Amino acid sequence: MAPKVLVSDKLSETAVQIFRDRGIEVDFRPELGKDKDALAAVIGEYDGLAIRSATRVTPTILENAHKLKVIARAGIGTDNIDKDAASKKGVIVMNTPFGNMITTAEHAIAMMFAVARQIPEASASTHAGKWEKSKFMGVELTNKTLGVIGAGNIGGIVCDRARGLKMKVVAYDPFLSAEKAEKMQVEKVELDELLARADFITLHVPFTEQTKNILSRENLAKTKKGVRIINCARGGLVDEEALADALKAGHVAGAAFDVFSQEPATENPLFGLPNVVCTPHLGAATTEAQENVALQVAEQMSNYLLTGAVENALNMPSVTAEEAKIMGPWISLSGHLGNFIGQLTDEPIKAINILYDGAASQMNLEALNCAVVAGIMKTVTPDVNMVSAPVIAKERGVKISTTSQDKSGVFDGYVKVTVVTDKRERSIGGTVFSDGKPRFIQIKGINIDAEVGRHMLYTTNDDIPGIIGTLGQTMGENGVNIANFTLGRSAAGGEAIALLYLDAQPEEAVLQKLKATGMFQQVKPLEFDVA
The missing domain is CATH 3.40.50.720 (NAD(P)-binding Rossmann-like Domain)
Incomplete structure (x- = not known):
């Protein structure tokens, strides 16, 4: 459909x-x-x-x-x-x-020109039949210092346009590296220095708890007398009451706002003040x-x-269309590994450690992490997916760590998942073969080679004769067909495991028969979402 x-x-x-x-x-x-x-x-x-x-x-x-x-x-x-x-x-x-990056950046530049030359008020005066040429004395932008708060996508374009206007540009952005600032030909400074030096200040940051009222009353007092402030980013970045007071006192010479703390803005402390340019959130409003x-x-x-390509997601790692094609089998594998270990783990999980080796380490690890965590969480929250799983894990205090390394074995790449509880650590590894099908290749440190099936049975036992016969005979007598059968052991006579791929899951009575033999420490039916 x-x-x-x-x-x-x-x-x-x-x-x-x-x-x-x-x-x-x-x-x-x-x-x-x-x-x-x-x-x-x-x-x-x-x-x-x-x-x-x-x-x-x-x-x-x-x-x-x-x-x-x-x-x-x-x-x-x-x-x-x-x-x-x-x-x-x-x-x-x-x-x-x-x-709309260019459009929004251009609007900020336009607002800067408008407040520098008092264009809206001069236009209104002229339309009214007045000729108040001497009233509207503006300032040039050339050689003025522009302080840019937030030098990301839009802020970066503003910096570029401002340099074209022969302005000196200083930028405050905690995520702006010295190398990137040099490439942008801007001076990276701390906020207090920007406030003290800038003739114009323009904001280009999202609204968060950290950026809320970043131009507070206290910070506005640190600005250079005669500064002009432009906000075409988000409402709430500037204390509008404090800015209105600074405008009335003459400390701030002008302001140009496209966004407001309350929108639609039918009233605001800035409305009606001289040399304050206001537009109704037009930053992206071009054809x-x-x-x-x-x-x-x-x-x-x-x-x-x-x-399955994820682009520009805010609550999940992005995966390009090309990555989705290559990573599809690895995302599936990661989910199966998490689901396997989740079905075996009854006690609360404290930590999830994920190792990526070889080819797997070169992929989008954030997306693979999400798949692993979703597979684990699915055992207790069936509707969980790659978006919600990390949120649930965080709420439960589960710590997630990732390690990547160069190719270290016979496989081009593999993923190993280890969960930690108060009682034990449990691990499983897997890879993707050239046919694109995921395989389990290691359980509890024991090497195996098992295809992933919808219905599987996992057993642990001491390495003694009769295990294969007991499993085969019990399944056969109860009408359960075995599609694939994989064995592994740590050493002769040591710990051993069996992983059966079945056409249907055996009933509880069949599992009890296996347990009653006394040959198995664990008999665990497993279910996987396999197309």
Whole structure:
């Protein structure tokens, strides 16, 4: 059955057609974005939800989203999506961070020009029939210092454009390396130095607990007298009351805001003040940007629903379409390894240690980690997936560690998973053969070669004669066919294991017969999700 997507906000017809052209059933119902009850009533039918800013994806909406796999926002900001609730539900949240970067950066530059030359007020005055040429004395941008808070994608473009305007650019960004700053031809500084030196300050960071009111009353007091402040990023980055006071006192010479702490902003401390330019969140509002993000969101959602490629996800590692092709068998293997060890472990898990060797170590390890953890957690939370599993593990205090190493054995690559509990450590290793099929290659340090089957039986015993006969005879007498049979031992007469691939899982009475022989320390039926 073809995946089904709901578009609950305005999206271009070209973008909607992309879904259809890719073989995805799509319902274009932009009226639902403003009707949360109607959206909640129908969301259970869909595998994907494409939105802009009108739709709010709340826990209530997600509770009804029984089939939902992905939510994609045509734009950067995802404040209208409860990402924690989506992650717990196992729903991927994507955005389209690159479609409107240039547009937003250009708007910041335009706002900087507008506040530097008081263009909106001069325009309004002239329209009113006045000719107040001497009233609107502006300042040049050339040779002024621009302080950029946040030098990521959009901030980086602003830096580039500002250098073209012959401005001196200083940037504050904890994630900006010295090498990257040198390449961008900007000076990397701490926040206090930026505040003290900048003639203009522009913000380009997301809204988080760390960035909330980054321009607080205290920090505004540290700025250079006559500074002009531009915010085209997110509302809440600047203490608007404090900024209004600084403007009235003459410490701040002007401000240009496209975003506000409360939107839609029908009233605000900045409104009505001289030399304050305000626009209604127009950063991404160009024809080109709206089309770009719409097309991007349609392509990303289609790629994920049809191929498993994860692009620009906010709550899961991204996996490109090419990676998805190569990694598919390894993701499957990782899930099976986690599921195997999870089915054997009854006590609470304290830690999960994952070793990647050879070819496996060169892959997207974050995605493989998610698959391992999902396989383990599936034994206690059946609906868990690669998105929700790390969240559940973190809530339970499970520590996850990863080690990678060069090829160290006969296999081109392998994955080994070890779980730690208060009572024991338990490990299993596996690889992917050239046929693309996952194999179990080591259990408890004992080498084996076992194909993964839907129904399997795992036993442990001392290495004594009669094990094969007992297992074969018991299965045969009870009508259980053995598709594959794998044995392994630590040493002659030492610890031994058997792994049977069965056509059907034996009934409990059959397992009790095996236990009653006294030959086995453990008899454990296993189930795997194998196509």
